[in-house]
Amino acid sequence: MSPDMMAVLEILIRIILIYYLMMHGIYFFLILLGSIEQKRYHQGIQFLEFKRISQSPLTPPVSIVISAYNEEKVIVHTLLNVLQLRYPQFEVIVVNDGSEDGTLKLLIERFKLEPLDKVFKKQLPSKPVRAVYQSALHKNLIVVDKENGRRADANNSGVDHARYPIICQIDADCVLEEDALLYMIRPFLYNRNVVAAAAIIRPSNGLIVENGRIIKRNLPETWLPLFQAVEYLRSFQWARLGLTRLKSMLCMSGAFTIIRKEIFIAVGGANVGAVVDDFELTVSLHRYIHEHEEAKDFEITYIPDPGCYSQVPETLKAFCSQRNFWQRAILQSLIWNRDMAFNSRYGMAGMFGVPFYFIFEALSAVVEAGAYIIAVLVLFFRIDSPAILMLLFIFGVLLGTLVSISAVLLQATTRMRQEKTRDIIRMLSAGFIEHFGFHQFHVLCRLVGMYDLLVKGKLAYGYRERTEYRAPPAP
Amino acid sequence: MTVFFFFAKAIVFLTAIVILLSIRVVLFNNIAIRREARAKKGRSALREALEGYLRGEIHVSVFSTPHGEEKFLVGLVAQLAEEMGEAAQKKLLYIFETTGTHFLVQQELRRLSHSRNWRTRQRAATYLPYIANRHAVIPPLLHALADKSLMVRFSAAHALAKIKAVEATIPILEQLSAPAEWPAERTIEIINEMGVEAVPILLRYLAQPSPKSEGKVFAIRALGLQRARQAIPLILTYLSSPDKELRIQSAKALGNIGAPEAVTPLCNSMHDSAWEVRALAASSLGLLKADRAVSALAGALGDSVWWVRYNTADSLAELGQKGVAALRDALTHEDRFAAEVSRLVMQERSLLKSSPVTSLP
Numbered sequence: 099m100s101p102d103m104m105a106v107l108e109i110l111i112r113i114i115l116i117y118y119l120m121m122h123g124i125y126f127f128l129i130l131l132g133s134i135e136q137k138r139y140h141q142g143i144q145f146l147e148f149k150r151i152s153q154s155p156l157t158p159p160v161s162i163v164i165s166a167y168n169e170e171k172v173i174v175h176t177l178l179n180v181l182q183l184r185y186p187q188f189e190v191i192v193v194n195d196g197s198e199d200g201t202l203k204l205l206i207e208r209f210k211l212e213p214l215d216k217v218f219k220k221q222l223p224s225k226p227v228r229a230v231y232q233s234a235l236h237k238n239l240i241v242v243d244k245e246n247g248r249r250a251d252a253n254n255s256g257v258d259h260a261r262y263p264i265i266c267q268i269d270a271d272c273v274l275e276e277d278a279l280l281y282m283i284r285p286f287l288y289n290r291n292v293v294a295a296a297a298i299i300r301p302s303n304g305l306i307v308e309n310g311r312i313i314k315r316n317l318p319e320t321w322l323p324l325f326q327a328v329e330y331l332r333s334f335q336w337a338r339l340g341l342t343r344l345k346s347m348l349c350m351s352g353a354f355t356i357i358r359k360e361i362f363i364a365v366g367g368a369n370v371g372a373v374v375d376d377f378e379l380t381v382s383l384h385r386y387i388h389e390h391e392e393a394k395d396f397e398i399t400y401i402p403d404p405g406c407y408s409q410v411p412e413t414l415k416a417f418c419s420q421r422n423f424w425q426r427a428i429l430q431s432l433i434w435n436r437d438m439a440f441n442s443r444y445g446m447a448g449m450f451g452v453p454f455y456f457i458f459e460a461l462s463a464v465v466e467a468g469a470y471i472i473a474v475l476v477l478f479f480r481i482d483s484p485a486i487l488m489l490l491f492i493f494g495v496l497l498g499t500l501v502s503i504s505a506v507l508l509q510a511t512t513r514m515r516q517e518k519t520r521d522i523i524r525m526l527s528a529g530f531i532e533h534f535g536f537h538q539f540h541v542l543c544r545l546v547g548m549y550d551l552l553v554k555g556k557l558a559y560g561y562r563e564r565t566e567y568r569a570p571p572a573p
Numbered sequence: 574m575t576v577f578f579f580f581a582k583a584i585v586f587l588t589a590i591v592i593l594l595s596i597r598v599v600l601f602n603n604i605a606i607r608r609e610a611r612a613k614k615g616r617s618a619l620r621e622a623l624e625g626y627l628r629g630e631i632h633v634s635v636f637s638t639p640h641g642e643e644k645f646l647v648g649l650v651a652q653l654a655e656e657m658g659e660a661a662q663k664k665l666l667y668i669f670e671t672t673g674t675h676f677l678v679q680q681e682l683r684r685l686s687h688s689r690n691w692r693t694r695q696r697a698a699t700y701l702p703y704i705a706n707r708h709a710v711i712p713p714l715l716h717a718l719a720d721k722s723l724m725v726r727f728s729a730a731h732a733l734a735k736i737k738a739v740e741a742t743i744p745i746l747e748q749l750s751a752p753a754e755w756p757a758e759r760t761i762e763i764i765n766e767m768g769v770e771a772v773p774i775l776l777r778y779l780a781q782p783s784p785k786s787e788g789k790v791f792a793i794r795a796l797g798l799q800r801a802r803q804a805i806p807l808i809l810t811y812l813s814s815p816d817k818e819l820r821i822q823s824a825k826a827l828g829n830i831g832a833p834e835a836v837t838p839l840c841n842s843m844h845d846s847a848w849e850v851r852a853l854a855a856s857s858l859g860l861l862k863a864d865r866a867v868s869a870l871a872g873a874l875g876d877s878v879w880w881v882r883y884n885t886a887d888s889l890a891e892l893g894q895k896g897v898a899a900l901r902d903a904l905t906h907e908d909r910f911a912a913e914v915s916r917l918v919m920q921e922r923s924l925l926k927s928s929p930v931t932s933l934p
Binding site for chain 1: 574577578580581584585587588591592594595598599602603606648651655692695696699700724727728731755756758759761762798879910913914916917920921923
């Protein structure tokens with residue numbers, strides 16, 4: 099290798115090492131910040147508070163919007179679960195987004211749906227509605243049957259049909275804790291500037307659910323969902339909470355979000371042109387808050403109570419498809435909103451949030467792939483290889499492991515810790531092992547995602563699978 | 574590269590610490606579980622003793638002897654008082670008055686007035702009504718209404734409402750109606766918790782020449798929730814107030830109270846310039862079940878605002894045969910909006926049979 103090439107390689111190695119140090123350093127800081135926030139949150143909950151909220155005639159009513167596309171395996175369970183929520187007044191709007199399976203038929207039969215000539219004001223872009231139904235069994239259950247238009251389109255249609263001032267969006271595969279809505283509404287009750295809230299999502303793969311009620315909260319049994327459980331812990335439970343503290347949380351997961359209807363409409367609803375609507379919606383909210391004088395005090399908040407469980411992929415194919423999709427979503431939204439980066443007009447979201455997500459989320463796959471290529475080159479050309487390889491290993495793998503295990507350890511010190519020693523060992527092991535193989539596969543899926551968006555312009559979800567919930571063991 | 578090697582050493586060192594911590598967490602988890610189980614057992618034993626005392630099986634003097642579980646006593650007493658009602662609460666209070674546990678009351682009082690941590694002050698404000706008699710706690714709680722933390726003020730207000738300290742009604746209205754970010758509903762819930770005893774005070778407050786407008790709004794809403802019939806004449810005067818918010822809350826409160834004398838004024842409010850007033854007047858007319866309001870409501874089925882049309886149709890459905898007949902007439906109304914909303918409400922209430930689903934689109 100020529101001296102010039104060597105110099106370039108050395109500079110690249112230095113850049114990659116600095117990148118790793120900054121990325122994992124920021125994550126470590128966010129995790130610590132998140133844990134402090136969580137402690138403060140739990141200390142702030144008052145005696146009998148949720149009972150009071152559940153019984154007050156002044157607790158605001160909520161419209162729960164569920165978009166469903168080919169969800170026949172889970173939709174009945176999800177609705178049975180949602181209809182049992184402890185909350186004074188709510189309606190459930192299921193938007194059947196042109197499903198090709200038996201979703202609608204199942205809903206009609208199971209919930210005795212009857213046609214309803216629902217009049218609504220169309221304020222958001224969405225595909226035409228074919229019919230609206232109301233359940234004869236549950237008067238607060240509405241089903242909107244519309245042409246297929248993807249999740250953003252379905253959510254917009256659901257919000258158009260909602261009658262209450264607060265919208266809760268959940269995915270069709272979600273299982274909620276009985277008090278989940280009470281947790282979510284709490285910040286709105288104490289601060290009228292709160293316009294949206296997101297919450298911790300946990301994998302539902304180990305749950306045992308009976309008639310829509312959670313019987314047991316086990317960890318996933320296989321390794322792939324378990325790796326994702328650690329990832330969700332690091333990201334949803336700690337990092338996003340820390341980012342919220344810094345007013346830089348740019349991704350309210352569409353799996354469980356609550357938002358004021360008026361602000362959802364004010365930002366133009368979910369973006370139907372986006373790969374996935376949740377990231378883009380959150381960035382739009384930040385943009386709206388900073389561009390409108392009357393909205394300058396508005397807040398987006400994050401609830402560190404585990405209220406929602408969502409299915410995570412159990413096969414490598416489904417996992418890769420999901421991460422490809424997420425990567426495209428983040429990258430697309432950040433490209434669209436690139437004017438916010440390092441723009442003080444957008445406060446912390448502009449000065450920290452957008453750059454952080456762009457550099458350390460959207461581009462991390464490229465840098466990490468670069469690190470692996472350099473490692474191969476170093477090996478191939480035998481350039482001071484042991485020392486450089488060791489540095490790359492320590493900064494890339496060991497530091498990531500340190501962050502993951504710290505997240506699991508912090509969890510063990512909270513009231514949400516795993517009770518069984520076996521579960522703690524499994525989580526710690528997953529935090530360690532995920533960086534040897536699983537993480538590299540994840541990087542590859544994200545690289546393909548970038549290629550799919552930037553070269554092919556792909557917007558579709560791709561391969562997806564649903565599994566039924568585990569039933570309780572026979573007595 | 575030297576600096577990177579330095580960081581690499583630090584990372585290896587930190588990883589080693591984290592691995593050691595992991596081993597410690599795993600090894601000590603069983604100890605932690607046992608410790609938790611012991612604490613749980615202690616709490617259960619104390620709870621059983623308290624339940625026995627409430628049933629008259631255990632003498633109060635049992636609680637004089639230190640058990641080492643005093644730290645649970647305050648929380649458990651509050652929990653039991655909530656679960657078992659007022660009589661139990663009085664009996665539980667007796668424990669703190671007659672045994673050596675009175676120091677816990679003093680401790681909470683000290684925390685309320687002196688702690689620098691707002692959460693500690695808030696906790697003290699929350700538990701004091703369960704462990705000390707009302708005369709002892711009202712002055713410090715009233716003082717806490719001026720605390721610099723809104724959450725402490727809120728908890729103090731709840732505590733005062735819990736012990737029905739009606740003298741705190743106006744201070745609560747004034748202390749909690751000020752912050753801009755604070756939703757009005759929380760203050761109204763607290764005033765509502767005071768019960769009917771607060772009604773005369775609220776009436777006096779409303780009758781004052783110029784109390785704060787926010788306070789008046791809160792008072793009217795609380796009177797509505799209390800279904801205070803004696804408030805009807807006063808609230809009727811606010812139905813034509815120049816302040817829109819007062820008109821809105823008055824229209825709502827009259828419906829909640831169920832004031833038949835309000836039917837005509839509410840029918841007049843169906844022509845109010847603010848759609849919120851019209852929508853709430855329509856709802857209230859439905860709650861009043863006054864069939865003489867049918868013609869006024871039927872006229873509003875074609876209102877320009879959807880919520881007014883919907884509430885109107887919904888109220889008509891509440892007004893028995895006459896109301897339903899008006900809705901049926903509206904089905905063929907030349908105004909498309911009136912016809913649509915009438916059909917929607919009739920279907921929602923199964924007053925108009927939907928055709929069964931025979932085939933899927």
